[in-house]
Amino acid sequence: MSEDSEKEDYSDRTISDEDESDEDMFMKFVSEDFHRCALLTADSFGDPFFPRTTQILLEYQLGRWVPRLREPRDLYGVSSSGPLSPTRWPYHCEVIDEKVQHIDWTPSCPEPVYIPTGLETEPLYPDSKEDTVVYLAEDAYKEPCFVYSRVGGNRTPLKQPVDYRDNTLMFEARFESGNLQKAVKVAEYEYQLTVRPDLFTNKHTQWYYFQVTNMRAGIVYRFTIVNFTKPASLYSRGMRPLFYSEKEAKAHHIGWQRIGDQIKYYRNNPGQDGRHYFSLTWTFQFPHNKDTCYFAHCYPYTYTNLQEYLSGINNDPVRSKFCKIRVLCHTLARNMVYILTITTPLKNSDSRKRKAVILTARVHPGETNSSWIMKGFLDYILGNSSDAQLLRDTFVFKVVPMLNPDGVIVGNYRCSLAGRDLNRNYTSLLKESFPSVWYTRNMVHRLMEKREVILYCDLHGHSRKENIFMYGCDGSDRSKTLYLQQRIFPLMLSKNCPDKFSFSACKFNVQKSKEGTGRVVMWKMGIRNSFTMEATFCGSTLGNKRGTHFSTKDLESMGYHFCDSLLDYCDPDRTKYYRCLKELEEMERHITLEKVFEDSDTPVIDITLDLESSSRGSDSSESIDSLTDLLKLTSQKKHLKTKKERNSTTASHQNAREGQEVYDRGHLLQRHKQSNSDVKDTRPNEPGDCMVDYFRRQLPNQGLV
Numbered sequence: 122m123s124e125d126s127e128k129e130d131y132s133d134r135t136i137s138d139e140d141e142s143d144e145d146m147f148m149k150f151v152s153e154d155f156h157r158c159a160l161l162t163a164d165s166f167g168d169p170f171f172p173r174t175t176q177i178l179l180e181y182q183l184g185r186w187v188p189r190l191r192e193p194r195d196l197y198g199v200s201s202s203g204p205l206s207p208t209r210w211p212y213h214c215e216v217i218d219e220k221v222q223h224i225d226w227t228p229s230c231p232e233p234v235y236i237p238t239g240l241e242t243e244p245l246y247p248d249s250k251e252d253t254v255v256y257l258a259e260d261a262y263k264e265p266c267f268v269y270s271r272v273g274g275n276r277t278p279l280k281q282p283v284d285y286r287d288n289t290l291m292f293e294a295r296f297e298s299g300n301l302q303k304a305v306k307v308a309e310y311e312y313q314l315t316v317r318p319d320l321f322t323n324k325h326t327q328w329y330y331f332q333v334t335n336m337r338a339g340i341v342y343r344f345t346i347v348n349f350t351k352p353a354s355l356y357s358r359g360m361r362p363l364f365y366s367e368k369e370a371k372a373h374h375i376g377w378q379r380i381g382d383q384i385k386y387y388r389n390n391p392g393q394d395g396r397h398y399f400s401l402t403w404t405f406q407f408p409h410n411k412d413t414c415y416f417a418h419c420y421p422y423t424y425t426n427l428q429e430y431l432s433g434i435n436n437d438p439v440r441s442k443f444c445k446i447r448v449l450c451h452t453l454a455r456n457m458v459y460i461l462t463i464t465t466p467l468k469n470s471d472s473r474k475r476k477a478v479i480l481t482a483r484v485h486p487g488e489t490n491s492s493w494i495m496k497g498f499l500d501y502i503l504g505n506s507s508d509a510q511l512l513r514d515t516f517v518f519k520v521v522p523m524l525n526p527d528g529v530i531v532g533n534y535r536c537s538l539a540g541r542d543l544n545r546n547y548t549s550l551l552k553e554s555f556p557s558v559w560y561t562r563n564m565v566h567r568l569m570e571k572r573e574v575i576l577y578c579d580l581h582g583h584s585r586k587e588n589i590f591m592y593g594c595d596g597s598d599r600s601k602t603l604y605l606q607q608r609i610f611p612l613m614l615s616k617n618c619p620d621k622f623s624f625s626a627c628k629f630n631v632q633k634s635k636e637g638t639g640r641v642v643m644w645k646m647g648i649r650n651s652f653t654m655e656a657t658f659c660g661s662t663l664g665n666k667r668g669t670h671f672s673t674k675d676l677e678s679m680g681y682h683f684c685d686s687l688l689d690y691c692d693p694d695r696t697k698y699y700r701c702l703k704e705l706e707e708m709e710r711h712i713t714l715e716k717v718f719e720d721s722d723t724p725v726i727d728i729t730l731d732l733e734s735s736s737r738g739s740d741s742s743e744s745i746d747s748l749t750d751l752l753k754l755t756s757q758k759k760h761l762k763t764k765k766e767r768n769s770t771t772a773s774h775q776n777a778r779e780g781q782e783v784y785d786r787g788h789l790l791q792r793h794k795q796s797n798s799d800v801k802d803t804r805p806n807e808p809g810d811c812m813v814d815y816f817r818r819q820l821p822n823q824g825l826v
Contacts, residue, residue, distance in 0.1 A: 234359025497677025
C-alpha cells in the first residue's frame with residue numbers, strides 16, 4: 122500500500138512502501154520463523170487446485186484442510202518477538218565474545234581543552250628488537266579485498282595474551298568498533314601504539330578505540346600512537362583523548378571523560394614507505410588498580426547501539442505509530458541499513474501535500490559524533506512536545522541513521538568494506554559495491570517524484586576545526602536569486618545555537634573533488650537546501666562554551682536546534698526569514714566591498730552604485746513561492762507556532778518599531794519582478810497580488826506597497 126494512498130493506514134502496514142526499497146530483495150535475507158505445528162504450505166500438495174505458494178498455510182480442522190494466510194514475518198530486522206539481527210564481520214576478523222557496553226553520562230561541568238605548557242616531549246621510537254610486543258591483532262591484509270562475512274567473524278579459537286608480568290598492561294580491541302593494531306612496551310610504563318588502517322586500504326588511520334587492563338593506580342603511564350597521517354589535528358588545538366573506567370561507572374556512575382596531560386601531536390620519523398607520519402602522545406594516571414578501561418578518539422556509538430535504539434522505538438506503542446522502521450538495503454557484509462519514515466499518519470490524500478525532510482548520518486564510520494546528533498534529533502522528533510507534534514504534522518521525515526554499518530562494526534574511520542569512501546560515490550552506478558548510497562540516492566529520486574523535498578542534511582564529524590557548521594552549495598551559477606537563500610537555514614541555526622554553531626565557518630561551494638558527495642548530488646537533483654553538517658571532535662570557541670569540549674548531550678542538543686530552526690525557516694510569520702535575508706545581503710555587500718578595495722582603485726561611490734544595481738542580490742519572493750503550499754496548508758489547519766507563540770508578540774512590536782530597518786519590501790518585490798525571467802521554477806507559483814496580500818497580513822507596517 123502506498124504511503125500516499127487515499128486510504129492509507131499505518132497501523133496495518135506490514136510491507137515496505139515504495140520509498141524504502143526498489144525491490145523486496147531484502148525479504149530473502151531475513152530469518153523465517155515458520156510454525157512447525159500441524160500446518161502445511163499449499164505447495165506441499167501435488168493437487169493443482171492449490172496455488173504454489175508459501176504464504177498460504179493449510180490447517181486440518183474438523184476433517185478438512187482450511188487455508189489461511191501465514192502470519193507476517195519480521196521483515197524489518199527490528200522486532201519485539203526476538204533478538205536483534207546479529208552483526209556480521211569479514212570472515213577473517215577475530216572477535217571476542219565479551220560484549221562491550223558503556224553508560225550514558227554527562228559531566229556536571231564542561232570539560233576544558235588542554236592548554237600546552239611548552240614542556241611536552243616528542244617521543245620517537247626507533248625499531249628495537251628489545252621492545253616487547255604486548256598486543257598484535259590479526260593481519261588486516263590477510264585478504265586483498267572483502268570476500269565474505271560471518272556472524273562473529275573468525276570462528277577459530279582466538280589467540281590469548283601471554284602471561285605478562287604484573288606491571289605490564291594488557292590491550293584488547295577485537296570488539297565492535299574497536300581499533301588497535303599493535304601495542305609495544307618500550308619502557309616500564311610507556312607504550313607505543315599503532316592503529317589499524319581501514320580494512321582493505323593502507324590509509325585513514327584516525328579512529329582508535331581500545332581496552333586496557335592490568336593497570337596500577339597512581340602510576341604515570343605514557344601512550345603514543347605513532348601512525349596518524351593527517352598533518353593537522355584538533356589534538357594540536359587542545360583536544361584530549363576520551364577515557365572510560367568500568368569501576369568508575371559502577372561505583373560513581375561516571376562515564377566517558379576527557380583526560381590526559383603532556384598531550385602533543387607532532388610529526389615523527391618517516392615510515393618505511395617514505396611517507397611521513399604523525400604521533401599523538403599523552404600521559405595518564407589510572408584511578409583504580411586492576412580496572413577495565415577504554416580509550417577512544419570520540420564517544421563510541423556502535424551498530425548494536427543503533428539496533429537497540431530502534432528496537433526501543435519499535436516496541437513503544439506510541440512512537441511506533443508515527444515512526445516506521447524499514448530496511449533500505451543490505452551492505453556487502455549483509456548487515457541491514459535502516460530507514461525511518463517519521464510523520465503523523467493520515468488516511469486521506471492530504472499526506473501528498475506534506476513536504477519532505479531527509480537526514481542521513483555515519484557514512485564515515487569513525488565520525489561517531491554524527492550518530493549522537495542523529496540520536497538527539499530522533500529523541501526530539503519522536504517526543505511528545507508540541508513542536509515535535511507540529512513537525513510530524515507538517516513534514517515527512519526520511520532518516521537513514523547509519524549509512525555504513527560495515528565500517529562501524531569493524532572500526533574503520535572512513536571507508537566501507539569496498540575500501541572506498543562512500544561519500545564520494547553517490548554518482549556511482551555500482552549498486553553491488555556501494556549499496557547504501559545507491560539505494561539512498563534512488564529513494565530520494567523517487568521521493569522527489571511524489572513530494573517536494575525542502576531540505577537534505579548529511580551529518581558528519583570534522584577532525585581539524587572546532588564548533589559545528591555546515592557546507593552548502595552555491596546556487597549563483599544556476600540562479601542568482603538562490604545565492605543568499607541557501608544560506609538562510611544555516612544562519613538561523615547559528616542564531617538558535619550561538620555557543621555551538623558557527624555561521625562564519627560555513628562554506629557554500631561545489632569543488633570538483635566533492636561532486637560525488639551526497640550534498641552535491643542531492644543539490645544537483647533539485648534539492649535547494651542541501652547541506653553537510655560538520656561537528657567537531659573537540660569543542661567550541663563560541664560564547665559560554667568557549668574553550669570546552671562537547672559532551673554527548675551537547676551533540677544531542679543539535680538535534681533539537683535543527684528542529685527549532687526548521688520551524689523558524691518555515692514559519693508563516695516571515696519576520697525571522699527576512700531579518701536573516703537582510704543580514705546576509707549586508708554580509709555580502711561588506712565582503713564585496715572589501716574585495717573590491719583590495720583589487721581596485723575604483724571610487725567608493727561607484728562601487729556602491731554598482732552594488733545597488735546588481736541583480737545578484739537575493740530574491741526572497743522566489744523562496745516565498747517555494748514555500749507557499751506549505752504555508753497555506755499549515756495556516757489552514759495549525760499555524761506553525763509553539764515556540765514562536767512565546768515570542769511572536771514581542772517580535773511583532775519590534776518589527777513595527779524597526780520599520781524600514783527590517784527590510785525594504787518594496788525593493789524586494791521589484792527585484793523579484795526584474796529577475797523572475799532568470800529563474801525557471803517548476804513548482805507552482807502563487808499570483809503576485811495574492812502573495813502581497815498574504816504577507817501584508819503577516820507583516821503589518823512594513824512599508825509594503
